[in-house]
Amino acid sequence: MSIDAAVAHLLATDPRFAVEPVRIRGVDYTAFSNIPPHTRALLERAAEVQSANGDPFLVFGEERYTYEEFCRHINVLSGVLSSRFGVEKGQPVAIAMRNCPELLMLMMAITSMGAVAVFLNAWWTTEELDYAIQDSAARIVFADGLRSERLAPLVDQLDLAVIGVRDADSTGPLSFSGLMNGAQPFDETVEIDTDDDMAIMYSSGTTGQPKGVVQTHRGAMNAVYTWLMQAEIAALVEPPEPDAPAPLRPSFLVVTPLFHVTATHPVFLLGIAAGAKLVVMEKWDADHAVELIEREQITRLVGVPTQSADLMVAAARMNTSLNSLTFIGAGGAKRPAAQVPDLVARFPGAQIATGWGMTETNANGIGLVGREYHDRPNVAGRLYPPVQELRFLDDAGNQVSPGTVGEITVKSPCNMRCYLNKPEATAEVMQDGWLRTGDLGSIDEFGVVTISDRKKNIVIRGGENIACLDVEGAVHRHPAVAEACAFAVPDDRLGEVVGVGVVLKPGATLEPEALQRFLGDHIARFKIPEHIWLLEGTLPRGTTDKLDRRALRSMCLNKQAEGPEFT
Structure with a gap:
């Protein structure tokens, strides 16, 4: 069955996934009509499937x-x-x-x-x-x-x-x-x-x-049921073999921080609705993750790409293929394409997947899984049906043609209500129900999206979003600093880390290590620049006299290639 046929079949035959037009805060959307309206109803509705699947529901260490x-x-x-x-x-x-x-x-x-x-x-x-x-x-x-x-x-x-x-x-x-x-x-x-x-x-x-x-409750619940529906779609598109063994109970390993949407929504809330067992790690440790996967027969792991890479190394060292795993997804940051064939080889029983979503979308968004992702590891995936819409816009807000790069813009009941206490920032990204994501990409004739760049000045370090201006604001608090500009530096393990170019005030001296120690009192450790370039004169600027972040980044990375004395 094709994906479109599977979606149509489920919409017509499965009451869980029935949809209806709704009007939310003056905007028309398509939303699920029979799902739990809020988290309390989700807990109540899941009781039957959770009881049927057995105990325990939640595991944390020996608890x-x-x-x-x-x-x-x-x-x-x-x-x-x-x-x-x-x-x-x-x-x-x-x-x-x-x-x-x-x-x-x-x-x-x-x-x-x-x-x-x-x-x-x-x-x-x-x-x-x-x-x-x-x-x-x-x-x-x-x-x-x-x-x-x-x-x-x-x-x-x-x-x-x-x-x-x-x-x-x-x-x-x-x-x-x-x-x-x-x-x-x-x-x-x-x-x-x-x-x-x-x-x-x-x-x-x-x-x-x-x-x-x-x-909102509606946003989260529509995201949860979107993911539930994707599992049903996958079973129709690629049905299991008739003689396949009975599947294990769904068991999800929580490996990312629960103050982020990647852990709370497509793992925790989805796990409740799916009747899954949830095994929570206090913090990431690859060797311990291998032990938990084997002991608890974990079937699903969704983490940042760094964790997938760490898991491969640990599983190889511990000589195990973790056969219970049926799904290894990536969220929070884009998985390096070179990692995909290695994951397929190390974990042959697992479907390797990629996903893109935002806190602003309750983590709902785009994804791709299995052979199609193996064959095209650079893409972000398809829009998850059935309650989302997708456009690609130019700087003037006009829709661009397929294949042309534009800003990824999504509309669904999963979108946030607003940015708290920030009406101007809300109005900038939310227009008639459409969320302008700040990510640039294009869509091909098969509906597959490729993300090419970010309009926003963000460093994604191991799944953590770091605002460059946040880092710069902290650096500027040091009395020796005249100018500072932060940017992303490629990192083999974390994808990106923070780098910063700094110009000191006349006559001032400052060692990079001293600046890092100073920043520890003002910003979280993961935001502290791992690469600091102390530069003379002024930082590069464009024709409007704004700091040219791209030019500075290129200059500093070229200096780094010349030798470690520049950082």
């Missing part, structure tokens, strides 16, 4: 939770938020921690009572946390040890209630276990509209401060 236990914790947490803190519908509640079960429980407890989950990047400094907390207006923060330490200077200033989780449980006046002990489940019925706000996730943009992406 194992049934689905019933997981939902019970969620209900008690909602009760704590309501009775202890007076949290009401629409109120922001922040989460700042590494991957752990409490993060997932909090996400669902907050959103299923109609409040808004605010995800804070666990790598942020105190300054960065300060910005996001003030921007989101969250005054309740659940945080683990290191995040609690970073939040400590803000508690009195912002009148925060910080609840210690895991290694912070016994270090402050409010502890997670203390609040949960003896607490009663949430017993209220809060009416949640499908277009109510669900979460705020911060995404780096071209401005110096991160943007709070406001996601």
